[in-house]
Amino acid sequence: MKILATGTAGMLGSSLVPALVAAGHDVVPTDINLADRHPWGPFGPELGHLDVRDRHAVREVFESVRPDFVAHLAAETSLEVSDANPAHAYLTNTTATKLIAQQCGRRGIPIVYISTAGVFDGTKTGAYTEFDEPNPINTYGDSKWRGEVEVAQFAPQHYIVRAGWMVGGGAAKDHKFVSRILDQVRAGRTTLHAVGDKLGTPTYTTDFAACLLNLIDSEVYGLYHMACEGEGTRYDVAAEILSVLGRDDIDLVEVTSEFFAEEFPSMRPYSEIMINQALDLQGMNLMRPWREALAHYLSHEFADLLAPAASLAM
Numbered sequence: 001m002k003i004l005a006t007g008t009a010g011m012l013g014s015s016l017v018p019a020l021v022a023a024g025h026d027v028v029p030t031d032i033n034l035a036d037r038h039p040w041g042p043f044g045p046e047l048g049h050l051d052v053r054d055r056h057a058v059r060e061v062f063e064s065v066r067p068d069f070v071a072h073l074a075a076e077t078s079l080e081v082s083d084a085n086p087a088h089a090y091l092t093n094t095t096a097t098k099l100i101a102q103q104c105g106r107r108g109i110p111i112v113y114i115s116t117a118g119v120f121d122g123t124k125t126g127a128y129t130e131f132d133e134p135n136p137i138n139t140y141g142d143s144k145w146r147g148e149v150e151v152a153q154f155a156p157q158h159y160i161v162r163a164g165w166m167v168g169g170g171a172a173k174d175h176k177f178v179s180r181i182l183d184q185v186r187a188g189r190t191t192l193h194a195v196g197d198k199l200g201t202p203t204y205t206t207d208f209a210a211c212l213l214n215l216i217d218s219e220v221y222g223l224y225h226m227a228c229e230g231e232g233t234r235y236d237v238a239a240e241i242l243s244v245l246g247r248d249d250i251d252l253v254e255v256t257s258e259f260f261a262e263e264f265p266s267m268r269p270y271s272e273i274m275i276n277q278a279l280d281l282q283g284m285n286l287m288r289p290w291r292e293a294l295a296h297y298l299s300h301e302f303a304d305l306l307a308p309a310a311s312l313a314m
């Protein structure tokens with residue numbers, strides 16, 4: 001298939017584009033950020049420019065590319081930027097998603113829209129399923145949830161796929177929790193802090209890409225959760241990182257969200273734990289346990305940070 005993909009210069013795009021190419025698809029990757037036009041190496045596709053907020057540019061790219069399928073990844077993913085500038089978040093995550101979905105709907109093109117566990121308010125005891133009602137508590141979650149509504153309304157052939165805490169992108173692209181911990185390790189810090197009062201489900205982009213490819217092949221459209229198996233706090237994830245790296249010389253201190261309130265003032269749900277019930281029910285859940293996925297990620301992308309003994313054990 002000829003696949004038009006948006007927002008591919010980020011963490012998920014770094015895994016999804018090569019997976020689509022390896023599966024034999026003709027991928028046209030785009031992003032607003034063209035700092036590196038060949039993020040997938042000299043033999044990968046070249047990154048083209050598309051600002052999904054620009055309705056003229058969106059229409060033109062559908063005209064020129066004539067895709068058979070659209071993967072819509074582009075988003076403002078910072079909770080703090082979204083809360084500080086809601087107009088920007090709604091334009092990027094909701095209105096632009098409507099533009100993409102309307103083009104797909106009019107032309108009969110299937111779309112996959114990547115959403116988030118952040119559409120839930122986090123008060124549920126137990127894991128969220130696709131049958132739970134969204135009730136976002138911050139601008140990012142609300143703008144993504146409204147993006148889901150636009151996709152469902154305007155693009156009948158859709159996959160809305162919610163990811164948990166994204167893990168991936170390697171040294172060049174990772175800008176979320178795992179890279180924050182690794183940056184501190186690299187900087188030689190001997191004490192790290194991580195919050196123990198927020199629960200979630202890490203989601204490894206490599207596994208997500210493989211599972212998504214399988215889902216797309218199925219042509220069973222609808223709403224899906226796609227997170228690694230299991231759950232944990234940010235503290236648990238940090239502890240696992242240090243364990244995989246073999247760094248028992250680093251002290252990890254469990255703190256509450258209050259500790260980081262100045263740096264991360266946005267409200268975050270208490271629980272973003274998801275299970276992939278829709279995939280499970282249809283025998284399409286290929287996501288690994290998060291600890292296994294995290295170990296794979298660290299050993300493949302950050303081998304230089306593994307202590308010698310840990311590296312021998314891999």
Ligand SMILES: NC(=O)c1ccc[n+]([C@@H]2O[C@H](COP(=O)([O-])OP(=O)(O)OC[C@H]3O[C@@H](n4cnc5c(N)ncnc54)[C@H](OP(=O)(O)O)[C@@H]3O)[C@@H](O)[C@H]2O)c1
Binds near residue numbers: 051052115163
């Ligand atoms: N990161 C997570 O923890 C997480 C969790 C659940 C779901 N998701 C969803 O997964 C998808 C992929 O996210 P990711 O983790 O790969 O995030 P990412 O690394 O932030 O990538 C998003 C990409 O979209 C680009 N972008 C922003 N505004 C754009 C615009 N107007 N037009 C075109 N491109 C634009 C960004 O460019 P700039 O870097 O220049 O802004 C970035 O390259 C998003 O839809 C996100 O909402 C992410």
